[in-house]
Each structure stands twice: as structure tokens, then as C-alpha cells.
Amino acid sequence: MFKNRLTLKILSFLVFSDILETFTHFCFKKSALPESGLNITSLHEAAVFIQAILSSGFLWIGLVSVLATFIIWSAVLSKIDLSIAVPIASFSYILVPFVSIILLGERITFLRWVGIFFILAGVIMVSLTGEDTKAAAR
């Protein structure tokens, strides 16, 4: 039952795929941002919206990043449970605020620190259940 083992190697791949996914979200937001004034109520307007984002370079960079994320993610899933991999991938919710502090000099409110703490505690707890299955397999 080596399949359920969560090793440091898998963990680092997960974090890397997470960073890529954060980058993807950033690109997609950038591609959709200029169209925020658009009010989509009909099929025709939906087509206009799709046409507009397709012409954005950010969308295509985002799609390449999606492909890379997919490959890493599939490799990770071949090793561990889905119900472990997905919660650990929530790491980006911690990563983004830290990047914002370090690179953008943003200030983090107390409640936000509490939120970050909750996520971190949750990720650690879920990771430990990966260790459980490993111990049980021995």
C-alpha cells in the first residue's frame, strides 16, 4: 500500500503545482479584467465576452500554465489520495498573502492571520492522515 504515502518529494511537487495554479489564476483574472464592464445577458454578449478574452495574451499564458499544472497534478495523484491532495493544494491561500507581504508590502489584518492559521492547521492535519496510512502499511 505504498500508494498512500505522502513523502517530502510529493509534497514539494504539490506546492509547485500550487504556485503554478496561483499564477494561472493571476493570468485569468488579468485576461477577464478589461471586460468587467460587459454585462452578459444574452448568448450574443457571451460570445463577445469569449472573443474578447481569447484575444488576451494572458489567457494563453494561463492555458500553458494549466497544462503544466495538469501534468504535475496527475503525477501527484498517481501517488496519493484525492482527499489528501486537494486540501494540501489549498496552500496557495497561505502563499498569496505571504507573497503580498514580501513583494507588495501589504499589511495583513489580525483576522486574516487567524484565517491563515486555520488553513495551515488544516493542511497539517490532513497531511498527518497521509502519514497514518503509511504507518498502518508497515
Add this chain to the structure above:
Amino acid sequence: MKMSLLYIILLIIATSACDTVSQLFLKNSINSLSFNINGIRKLLGFLLRLALVPRVWFALSFSTLSLFIWLFVLSKADLNLAFSLDSMHYIFIAFGSHVILKEKVGLKRWGGTLLIVIGIVLVSFTGRA
């Protein structure tokens, strides 16, 4: 003009559900291969074999659908709301993994997942003043 809140909530539930279905199909396909990846050549072989599993294409379709709905939501909704509601997909995933993939989601894993959801909601709503 602002879209109705209910409409946005329904769209976010739809994108979360599509994403969950996509992940379940993907994991299920990968499980059916039982491949041990150790090295780049093995990885290529794995990807090739994976592409030949029909269910993977369902996974990709649902993923694309989820992406388009999400892109649309991002262009419309308040980000704080969008991200906190999207965190419900962690619960969908835990539930789906248990019921469909027969993974053993114990009390500890459920607890951790719920902590993450609470954390995401807190982080999402305290982002900006």
C-alpha cells in the same frame, strides 16, 4: 449593473461541482492505471496511457466547463465572495472521494478539511478594507 446574488452563488456552486466531478474522473482514471512514476520517461509513458483512458476526456471537459464558468464569475462577482464560496469544493471533494473513490476519509481528514474551509472564508473576507 449588478447581477443578482443568487445567480452568482448558483454559478459558483456549478463551477465547484464541475471541478469536483472532473477531479473524481481524473483520479479514477489514474487509479485504473496503477502506474509507478519514477523518472521523466515513465512520466511520458504515464501521460500517454492516461490520454487513452476515455474517462480522462470527461475530466478535461468538466474542467474546461468549470474554467469558463469561473472566468465569467471572476469578471462579475466580488472576489472575496467568489473565493470564500468556492472553498465549498473542498467539502465536495472529501465527500466524493469517500463515496465514489472509496478513500478512507477519517475524522482527522474531515477536521482538517473543515479548518481549511473556515480559514479560506476568513482570508477571503479580510483581504481588503
